[in-house]
Amino acid sequence: MTSTERxxxxxxxxxxxxxxRRFDGVFYTAVRTTGIYCRPSCPARTPAFQNVTFHPSAASAQAAGYRACKRCLPDATPGSPDWDVAATAAGRAMRLIADGVVDREGVDGLASRVGYTPRHLARILAAELGAGPLALARARRAQTARVLIETTELTYADIAFASGFSSVRQFNDTIREVYASSPTDLRGRRGGGATTGAVTMRLAVRTPFAGRALLDFLAVRAIPGVETAGAGWYARTLSLPHGSGTVRLEIPDVVETGQTAFVSATFALEDLRDTAxxxxxxxxxxxxxxxxxAVSDAFAGDPVIGPLVRATPGLRVPGHVDGHEIAVRAxxxxxxxVAGARTVAARLVAEHGRPVAHPGEGLTHLFPSAATLAALSPEDLPMPRSRGRALVALCSALASGEIALDRGPDRGAVREALLEIPGIGPWTADYIALRALGHPxxxxxxxxxIRDALAGLGRDPSTAAHLAEAWAPWRSYAQLHLWHTLTPTTKEH
Known part of the structure; x- marks a missing residue:
């Protein structure tokens, strides 16, 4: 984790x-002579060394009295990769703040999820990120609001509440302070349109980005009614804090290093407060x-993964929109x-899924909630009895909050709790860590x-664990590169 001291x-x-560009989102440059802060790759003339200070978060720069650069839009950068690599308390808190936990549950709710007192968490965040939880949440609200102002026709009142502000006045004051512009100035001459639940945003992604490979992974595992995909796009339903929703992603095939990668996301939300x-x-x-x-550099000289990385640079580890869902699917x-698991999941969705508010494009249902599945009898599930008991026990732990998969708790503690459930072994616990917790x-x-992939590469599958020792600390990416050798492309679906 990049801290103010480091x-x-x-x-x-x-x-x-x-x-x-690799440092965009890792730190921010504040320029004393202009009063603005920028991303490291800002195209403006480089200021003199004696005129700049560096901040680990946009909130830190804002708290020091700097405004966001209108040319490079520093708060629109991808987040720091350190949040998932180190997974310290500050990194876990940042993920929850981005999810809107502070807006919904306050600082006390955030601290409870991370496992600290509010005062101690505030000290940790100030030391690591240069700002407390309220300032970090405020910076996130401002960034969400700016994107909505510039890319949608929503009214300012709708944007204010969709971004997490408690009032229009607070929204106006924050936008003016952070961007030195009014909402009307940011929007320009386009004007506001009618209120709808549809929001289209461009999501910045670090490059290189192997978009087609990510799409292939998601498409081959898509559950009918919950997910669908085609050439260049993927869509799915969303279970969100205030209601249901859907999203359609337009995913570029390949974006090389040095270019800017954006994924276009169109959300149809039952409640706009769920935008963030x-x-x-x-x-x-x-x-x-x-x-x-950093991942490709780590594998550069490896005889197994190195050639795969060079063939598919920018391959991602697909996360998930719902930790409970991926746990059930594990x-x-x-x-x-994969096909067998997909078939069983489709049956569960058809029998126990809840219809979405805005169906379309083959998206009709939410994946069944943990509470719904916990109430079922193992005998009624379309799977072996022992696996059914494991599934019901897991869902009971998730529904009660005994196990949380929201990236707030410590990963090691989550793994131990999962392994205590009869029928949940290392493969299941680690797959959940891979996709739900973002463990790299x-x-x-x-x-x-993995065994089939290694055999296909002429390697002895029994040596998998030994080979993987050389792939730390990026073994999740090695895992995906091996899986990718077996994944059919979207043209083959």
Whole structure:
């Protein structure tokens, strides 16, 4: 985790002089002479070293009295990859703040999810990110509001509440303070339109970005009624804090290093207050904050993964929009093929899924909730009795809050809690960590797909665990590169 103490001015300034995009979102440059803060890759003339300071978050720069640069839009960058790599309390808190937890539950709710007192969490965030939870949440609201102002026709009142502000006045004051512009100035001459539940946003993704490979992974596992995909796009339903929704993503095939990658996301939401949560959860699914250059550098000399990385640079570890859903799907996938797990999941959706408020494009139902599945009898589930008991026990723990998969708790503690459930073994717990918790260093040596992939590469499958030792701390990405050798493309579906 990049902290205020560990931001070396000399190293940061070198990144600014070279306009290195890899550091966008990792730190921010504040310029004393202009009163603005920028991303490291800002195309403006590089300020003198004595005129700049560096901040680990946009909120830190704002708290110091700086306004966002109107040219490089620094708060629109992907988040720091350190949030998932280190997964410290500050990183876990940032994920929850981006999901809107502070807006919904306050600082006390955030602290409870991370496992600290509000005062201690505030100290941690101030030390690591240069700002407290309220300031970090305020910066996130401002950024969401700016995107909605500039890319939608929603009224300002709708944008204010969709962004998490408690009043229109608070929204107006914050926008003026952060951007030195009124909402009307940001929108320009386009004017406001009619209120709808549809919101289209461009989500920034670090490059290189292997979009087609990510789409292929999602498409081959798509559950009818919940997910659908086609050439260049993927859509699914969303279970959100205030209601249901859907999202359609337009995913570019490949974006090379140095270019700007955007995924266009169109949300249809039952309640616009879920805009921030929906956006953050989709970003997790895209693994948008990953540093693919660091990953590829780590595998450069490896005889197994190195060639795969060079063939598909920018491959992502697909996250998920709902930790409960991926946990259930992990149990369904125990010792069965991807197609078999997909078939069983489709049956559960048809029998127990809740209809969405805005159906369309083959999207009709939400995946069944943990509480709904916990109330079922194992004998009534379309799977072996022992697996049914494991599924019901897991869903009971999720529904009660005994196990949380919202990236708030410590990953190790979550894994231990999962393994205590009869029928949940290391493969299931680690698959959940891979996709629900965004763990970058997970490997499944007993996975049949991994064994098949290694055999296809001329390697002995029994050596999987030994080979993976050299792939730390990015074993999750090695896992995906091996799986990718077995994944059919979207043209084959």
């Amino acid at each position: 931001l070396d001015p000399e190293s940061c300034y070198r990144a600014v002089k070279s306009r290195d 949560a929906a956006t953050e959860r989709v970003r997790r699914m895209l693994d948008a904050d990953c540093d693919p250059v 149990v369904l996938g125990q010792q069965v093929s 260093d997970v490997f499944l040596p007993t996975d049949i797909g």
